[in-house]
Amino acid sequence: MWEQIRSNQIRSVVLTIGMGALLILIGYFLGLAFDSAVAGLVIAILLWVILSLVAYFQGDSILLGMSRAKKIRPDDHPRLFNVVEEMKIASGLEKMPDIYIIDDPALNAFATGRDPNRASVAITSGLLQKLNRDELQGVMAHEISHVKNRDVLLMAMCSVLLGTIVLLAYYGSRFLFLGGRTGSRRSSSSGGGGGAQLIILVVALVFIILAPIFAQLIYFAISRKREYLADASGALYTRYPEGLASALEKLAASTEQLKSANQATAPMYIVNPFRKKGLKASDLTSTHPPISERVRILRAMAGASFNNYDQAYRQVRGGKGVIPAASLTAETVPIATIKLEGEAGEANDIERTRDTSDVMWRLSNYKTITCDCGARLRVPPNFKEPQIKCPHCGRTHQV
Template sequence: MNYVRTGLLLAGLTALFGAVGMMIGGQQGMIIALLFAGAMNVFAYWNSDAMLLRMRNARQVDDQSAPELVSMVRDLARNAGLPMPKVYVIENPQPNAFATGRNPENAAVAATTGLLQHLDRNEIAGVMAHELAHVKNRDTLTMTITATIAGAISALANFAMFAGMFGGNRSENNNPLGGIGMILIAILAPMGAMIVQMAISRTREYDADRIGAEICGHPLWLASALAKLDKGVHTIPNMQAERNPATAHMYIANPLSGKGVDNLFSTHPNMANRIARLQAMVNGASPRQQSPVAQPGPKKGPWGPAGTSVRSSRTTRRKNRPWN
């Protein structure tokens, strides 16, 4: 990821927050908004991951409650050279997943029950590797802060709408465009925040796909998972995400796609393009050699056959190269 570009986009998002504050409350409003944005950035750095997991009613799992999933994540984290993240499961029928945390030492990955039920073990490994790639790239901090500021801009825009409709002449003292200007802010500010989120999200998704394929050792595992996710998000709505669309960009697949026409802008690259890039890695690339993480086999329950380790044996590692 281009960190300079991402930093500039985050600065633009903060500036947008200040501009909305200025239109609502003049210079004093801008100063208050910028101070509030700075405080939010500090708060988001330390608390946004926990807030996001609580918002999604995520349940932490361990070796006793979800042994196959936790073992899989442990092997993938070892392949990626990362500390073991916390693992969460979200009761949601839509197949999806996301990662969060301010750094690799304080990271968490979360999978929905829909993902664990609709994907096989290899595909789940591809998805979890993608999320660990976000952790490795430190995308998680950027995107949680982005979600926090974007959500605040939407809240401030709603206040502007209220002030524009009922503030009367009082709004004209601070806003040269008057009540109409406040209503325009309410419409355009969230749209601007969404565009910035889109710009950050698309590059990081392609990078996470590539690095995730290297972590799990099989690009086609992730490619197959993305195809199923694309179908799942279009047929199974995610009402938790619909109620808080500012966090949609954090998922591996756009969770708002279940509503189709209601989502005018996509926070994710085209799924067909993502799959094509992963297929190209198999056909022409010679990436870093990794050991396979999961073994093909019949699926029994959400994480594979009971008692089957996701770690391959030494014999299998010698026979099956990661890009076969």
């Protein structure tokens, strides 16, 4: 059943091995172009191991630190905390992930953490304001799916591979131009092997130019596939594809770019942080499938099972499905029709905005005092006076 999606990542594994082969080849050719192929290999693998270790042990804190995400406690934002906990239960995750808010008006969210027991989810304050409860649930289901399907680790490791290849190609080509000259001088003095070395040099050069491009294409292919799978799992957890679909629509409508994202961290987010409006991302060079397509697939689902997602995927995109065959079962999983929170007790736009800004003030150590006249006083952390006067009605408050 759904757990199998995790163990059925053959395609992703094959692609990752392909990237690894690229890395080994580039190391080999670089070494060959200088003097020793073995040295090239050793350098490439050493670089890769070091970067992998950093990513494995520090990846999540680097990512969260870079995006200036702030960790929240349950009572900071009960709704967000509850929604994440609901999805934790629905997915059968054992440990509650940490929850972070990024103070940014751009709309985005991501999950991180090397294994399901050390996971974190982060959401921008902009997105938190925009989404109603069902939509928030859909987004969090998608993120928890990334954790549950172990995409986070896979993508981190892939991006390290990609990074290593790019680094090697960049510096390798520089040294090759410098070292190539001295090398040819040396070979001309010894005579003979000049022609063979020239061929090696040309092959190495071509390879060094092409490797990063190939690696990037492979990386994008893996990333897109994981996005579809996370959408499918998300729909299964919530039993309500419409929640995620309508959240994605809201995300698509906004073009604000996330300040703290960069190319390396892009696949971690729920939608590509660098998308531009009106531009249909071309299929091969994007980390994410086009949002409109994801929405159409989710809306075409007749039930909430993987089968239904696969069917909808084939219907919208044509060709083969996206779900690994072993995860497809004949079970019918109906879409939830009664959503308790949809009609009910739903915080509206204004309340959500107020909630979110309250949290952001609190996380920056501001104190909020609500005056009897309805005004809210924000007391900065460096305010030293014992009392404060309400500027609206003049009442005094103890700080």
